[in-house]
Amino acid sequence: xxxxxxxxxxxxxxxxxxxxxxxxxxxxxxxxxxxxxxxxxxxxxxxxxxxxxxxxxxxxxxxxxxxxxxxxxxxxxxxxxxxxxxxxxxxxxxxxxxxxxxxxxxxxxxxxxxxxxxxxxxxxxxxxxxxxxxxxxxxxxxxxxxxxxxxxxxxxxxxxxxxxxxxxxxxxxxxxxxxxxxxxxxxxxxxxxxxxxxxxxxxxxxxxxxxxxxxxxxxxxxxxxxxxxxxxxxxxxxxxxxxxxxxxxxxxxxxxxxxxxxxxxxxxx
DNA sequence: CGCCAGGACGCCC
DNA sequence: GGGCGTCATGGC
Numbered sequence: 001x002x003x004x005x006x007x008x009x010x011x012x013x014x015x016x017x018x019x020x021x022x023x024x025x026x027x028x029x030x031x032x033x034x035x036x037x038x039x040x041x042x043x044x045x046x047x048x049x050x051x052x053x054x055x056x057x058x059x060x061x062x063x064x065x066x067x068x069x070x071x072x073x074x075x076x077x078x079x080x081x082x083x084x085x086x087x088x089x090x091x092x093x094x095x096x097x098x099x100x101x102x103x104x105x106x107x108x109x110x111x112x113x114x115x116x117x118x119x120x121x122x123x124x125x126x127x128x129x130x131x132x133x134x135x136x137x138x139x140x141x142x143x144x145x146x147x148x149x150x151x152x153x154x155x156x157x158x159x160x161x162x163x164x165x166x167x168x169x170x171x172x173x174x175x176x177x178x179x180x181x182x183x184x185x186x187x188x189x190x191x192x193x194x195x196x197x198x199x200x201x202x203x204x205x206x207x208x209x210x211x212x213x214x215x216x217x218x219x220x221x222x223x224x225x226x227x228x229x230x231x232x233x234x235x236x237x238x239x240x241x242x243x244x245x246x247x248x249x250x251x252x253x254x255x256x257x258x259x260x261x262x263x264x265x266x267x268x269x
Numbered sequence: 270c271g272c273c274a275g276g277a278c279g280c281c282c
Numbered sequence: 283g284g285g286c287g288t289c290a291t292g293g294c
Contacts, residue, residue: 026275122275129274132292167290172277209277230275261275 001081003071010063010071016085018107019055025262027219028111029121029134030141038062047114048146049074080109080222088252097240098249098256101263108258111219115187116180117147118220119205122212123172136166150180172207179205191221198223218254227253236260 002013023031023042031044038054045051052064063071076082089106092098120140125133141147143163156177158170166173179185185205190198195217202213210229217226227245229237237245249256 125274126276127274127289128276128291129293132274135292165291167292168277168288169290207277211276215275228275232275265275 001076005068006062008065008067010066010068010075012061012063012081013059014061014081015059016089016106017059017061017079017109019053019061021105021107021262022079022109022111025105025108025258026130027258028113029125029130029137030147045146046078046111047117049078051075078112080112083109085109085255088255091252092249092256092259094248095246097236098246098259101256101259104267105259105262108255108262110222110224110255110258112222113219114147115191115216115220116150119176119187119202119208119216120173122215122219123176123205123207124166124169125215126169126207126209126212128169136164136169139164150177153177154181169207172205175206176208187221191223195223195225214254218257224252224254225250227257230261232261232264233257236264 004011019040019042020033023044024033028044028046030046031042034041034043034052036054038056039058041052041054043050043052051066054062054064056062063075066075085106089102092102121133121137124136128136137147144152154177156174158174161170161173164170164173176185180187185201190201193201198217198221199210199213202208202216203210208216214226214228217223218228227233245253245256
């Protein structure tokens, strides 16, 4: 990892990293692009860890007001800086479509997000659009002045959540809170369980189906073999992989999925 | 105004 | 066990 300390900031050089692609690709919903003189700057957080980060030139980043301890202990992990994405893309490049997708969106990194926050976020995401998902999560965080734990939300009913204006998803959120607080769902156990068992448990939560379960596994538990299939990825599979997804990429299919998703959605523009 | 949004549920046959 | 209407809300 190539970084240095500069006054109160951390400067990072990382070529397989593009801030826009990583923070605005639909894997996380609490990052806001703010005006700056840099290539781009984002403010955001996971749980109650706040950060302002800028891409100051291609592949060079500033973590503003971050100590070396915070960087190494928290953000390096969140941005998955210990993983060599060049090597991953090297493996993916054996496949023609994946190779193109990597070339197109090779700056995406798989964020290591909090499993609980991810569970609630992707329950909210179903049959919804990204601007509105962000709004609902923002109202939730504003109400607790950070992303609430299940403990903090203990006992909330769907009616209590009306201020979120999350529609039919309120009862799902309420049920997720109940499952976690009762111990019926243990996210750290699920994170370490065999993937089929993990899927089965997650889908016990109302409002969690195949797609949301895969998203929680991939984004919230860093299970890189999880593979969320939505309408866009379904299209990719039908069009480019009629005989199945290449075996050599399955271990990291979730990361490949991110490249493919971004590629298929934006390549025509 | 109607259509759609990174789906899941409930009911149908 | 696959197919289909329904579910709230608001962006476009």
